[in-house]
Amino acid sequence: xxxxxxxxxxxxxxxxxxxxxxxxxTVSWPEITSYIDDPVIRHQAEMYHAERVGTPPYGLNGxxxxxxxxxxxxxxxxxxxRENVESKDVHRDVILTQRAMHGLSLDYMVVFPTPMxxxxxxxxxxxxxxxxxxxxxxxxxxxxxxDKGIVTLVVLPFNxxxxxxxxxxxxxxxxxxxxxxxxxxxxxxxxDNEYMKLxxxxxxxxxxxxxxxxxxxxxxxxxxxxxxxGMHSLGFTWCNIVHMTNWVxxxxxxxxxxxxxxxxxxxxxxxxxxxQRLDDQYLMRQSEAPLLKKMPSEYMSSENFFYSCQPMEKxxxxxxxxxxxxxxxxxxxxxxxxxxxxxxxxxxxxxxxPFLDEQSKKNILGLNAAKLFNLDINK
Amino acid sequence: MxxxxxxxNFLLIFEGNLNLExxxxxxxxxxxxxxxxVLILNDSEVGIFRMGKDFFAYENLCPHQGGPVCQxxxxxxxxxxxxxxxxxxxxxxxxxxxxxxxxxxxxxxDIRTGKHPGNPKIKLKSFPIKVDREEVYVTIK
Numbered sequence: 207x208x209x210x211x212x213x214x215x216x217x218x219x220x221x222x223x224x225x226x227x228x229x230x231x232t233v234s235w236p237e238i239t240s241y242i243d244d245p246v247i248r249h250q251a252e253m254y255h256a257e258r259v260g261t262p263p264y265g266l267n268g269x270x271x272x273x274x275x276x277x278x279x280x281x282x283x284x285x286x287x288r289e290n291v292e293s294k295d296v297h298r299d300v301i302l303t304q305r306a307m308h309g310l311s312l313d314y315m316v317v318f319p320t321p322m323x324x325x326x327x328x329x330x331x332x333x334x335x336x337x338x339x340x341x342x343x344x345x346x347x348x349x350x351x352x353d354k355g356i357v358t359l360v361v362l363p364f365n366x367x368x369x370x371x372x373x374x375x376x377x378x379x380x381x382x383x384x385x386x387x388x389x390x391x392x393x394x395x396x397x398d399n400e401y402m403k404l405x406x407x408x409x410x411x412x413x414x415x416x417x418x419x420x421x422x423x424x425x426x427x428x429x430x431x432x433x434x435x436g437m438h439s440l441g442f443t444w445c446n447i448v449h450m451t452n453w454v455x456x457x458x459x460x461x462x463x464x465x466x467x468x469x470x471x472x473x474x475x476x477x478x479x480x481x482q483r484l485d486d487q488y489l490m491r492q493s494e495a496p497l498l499k500k501m502p503s504e505y506m507s508s509e510n511f512f513y514s515c516q517p518m519e520k521x522x523x524x525x526x527x528x529x530x531x532x533x534x535x536x537x538x539x540x541x542x543x544x545x546x547x548x549x550x551x552x553x554x555x556x557x558x559x560p561f562l563d564e565q566s567k568k569n570i571l572g573l574n575a576a577k578l579f580n581l582d583i584n585k
Numbered sequence: 586m587x588x589x590x591x592x593x594n595f596l597l598i599f600e601g602n603l604n605l606e607x608x609x610x611x612x613x614x615x616x617x618x619x620x621x622x623v624l625i626l627n628d629s630e631v632g633i634f635r636m637g638k639d640f641f642a643y644e645n646l647c648p649h650q651g652g653p654v655c656q657x658x659x660x661x662x663x664x665x666x667x668x669x670x671x672x673x674x675x676x677x678x679x680x681x682x683x684x685x686x687x688x689x690x691x692x693x694x695d696i697r698t699g700k701h702p703g704n705p706k707i708k709l710k711s712f713p714i715k716v717d718r719e720e721v722y723v724t725i726k
Contacts, residue, residue, distance in 0.1 A: 399672040399673060402670055402672050403670065406670070456673070457665065461667065461671040462671070488703060489649065489690075489692055489701065489703070489704065489707070490649075490690045490691040491691060492692075492693055492701065492702050493660070493693065495703070496663045496664050496665045497665045497667075500703065501703065
C-alpha cells in the first residue's frame with residue numbers, strides 16, 4: 207500500500223485507528239490448536255494435522271470451498287498474502303500486520319480472525335469454546351506482545367454463556383485486549399436471559415462488546431442467492447440487523463446503561479433503514495417493547511452505539527451524508543479497513559468526504575476509537 | 586343551556602347552544618372510573634376520561650395519522666418484569682397507568698399526560714377540564 211499517498215494528502219501523521227482488520231489464523235492453525243486446553247481434543251488436533259492431507263484445518267466449520275472473495279483471482283490479496291517474511295524474530299502475522307499498519311498510516315490496528323468468524327454455527331457447541339480459548343491465548347501470548355499497536359477484541363464463545371463470562375473475567379485486564387467480540391453469524395437471540403450475566407460482566411470492565419458480522423450462505427434465505435456478490439452483500443448486514451433489532455427492542459441499553467456496543471463490518475447503509483423501520487413499527491406496538499424510554503433510532507444514535515464504517519457504501523453521497531447525520535458519525539463512527547479482505551477501505555474513504563469538517567475526520571479516523579478504547583494518542 | 590345528548594354507539598353528540606367555550610359535560614357520577622366518553626363540542630370531538638377523582642380531556646384526533654384515538658380501547662401500561670439480574674420474566678400490566686389506544690394503528694397515550702410512552706413528543710391535544718360541585722366542565726379553545 208502507498209504510504210506516499212497519505213503524506214501527500216496530509217494525514218499521514220494523524221492519529222488513526224483501524225478497528226477492524228484481519229489476519230488469516232488458519233495459516234498458523236497447528237500452532238493455535240496446540241493451545242487447546244482439553245488434552246484429548248488437543249491431541250486429536252495434533253494427529254489430524256500430522257496425518258491428514260488435503261483437508262481443512264482441524265475442528266473448523268464453515269463453507270470450505272465456497273470462498274470466492276478473490277473474484278476468480280482478480281483480487282489476490284485476501285486469498286494469498288504473497289509477501290515474503292524473512293524475519294524469524296517475531297511471528298509472521300506480526301510482520302504482515304505491521305506492514306499493513308505502515309501502509310495505512312495506522313497507530314493501532316484491531317486484528318480479528320477470519321475463518322473463525324463461522325464458529326457461531328459450529329455443530330459442536332463446545333468446539334467454539336475450545337478453539338476461541340486457544341486462539342485468544344495464542345494471540346495474546348504470541349502476537350500482541352510484539353507490538354503495542356496491535357490490539358484485539360477477545361473472541362467470545364457466545365453459544366456457551368458461562369464460558370463467555372469466564373473469558374471476559376480472564377482477559378479483561380490482559381494487555382492489548384480492548385474489548386470483546388461476538389461473531390454475529392449464529393442463530394442465538396442476543397436478548398436471551400442466559401446472556402444477562404455476560405453483559406453485566408462486560409459492562410463492569412468498561413470495555414465494549416462488538417458484534418462482528420459475517421455471511422452464512424447456507425442460511426435458507428441467503429441460499430437463494432446464486433452469486434457471492436448477492437449473498438455477501440446481504441449476509442454481512444442481515445446478521446447484525448437481526449441482532450441490533452433484538453438488542454434494542456428488548457431494552458438491553460436500558461438494562462445495561464453503561465454497556466457500549468460496536469457494530470462491525472456491516473457497512474453503514476443498513477443503519478438508517480433499520481432506524482426508520484423500527485421507529486415506524488415501534489410507535490404502533492410499544493407494548494411489545496416496554497423497556498424502551500425513547501425511539502429505537504435514538505438508542506441507535508446514542509453515545510453507547512458505535513459503528514465501523516467498512517465497507518462504506520458511497521455511491522449516493524447525499525444518502526451517505528444523511529446516514530452520517532443519523533448515526534451522529536462525528537462521535538460514534540469508527541474507521542475500519544477490513545484489510546486484507548477484498549472490499550477493504552483505506553483512510554481516504556473518510557478523509558476525502560466532501561461534507562465532513564477536519565475535526566470530524568480526525569474523530570472518525572482515530573479519536574473516537576481512542577476515547578472508546580482508552581488508547582494512548584501520543585503513542 | 587338547552588342540550589340534547591344523542592348516543593351514536595360510542596360517540597355522544599351535543600346539540601344546543603354550543604357557542605360557549607366552556608361546556609358542562611355531565612356530573613361526576615355519569616362517568617365510570619377508568620372509562621371515557623367521546624363528545625362533539627362545537628367543531629371538536631373530545632374524549633373525556635376519568636381516573637378516580639381526576640378527569641382529562643383530549644381531542645379525538647391521533648397525532649400519528651388522524652385516527653379517532655379517543656374511541657379506542659383503554660389498556661393498562663405494559664411493563665417488562667425484570668429481576669435484579671436484568672433477566673426478563675415476561676410482561677406485566679401496571680394498573681396505576683392507563684393508556685388510550687388508537688383503534689387505527691395502536692398508538693398508546695397515557696391518560697394522565699396524553700403522551701406516547703416511548704416518545705413524549707407525540708402527544709394528544711388536551712383541553713382544560715375541571716370539576717365544580719360534582720359537575721364536569723370542559724373548555725374548548
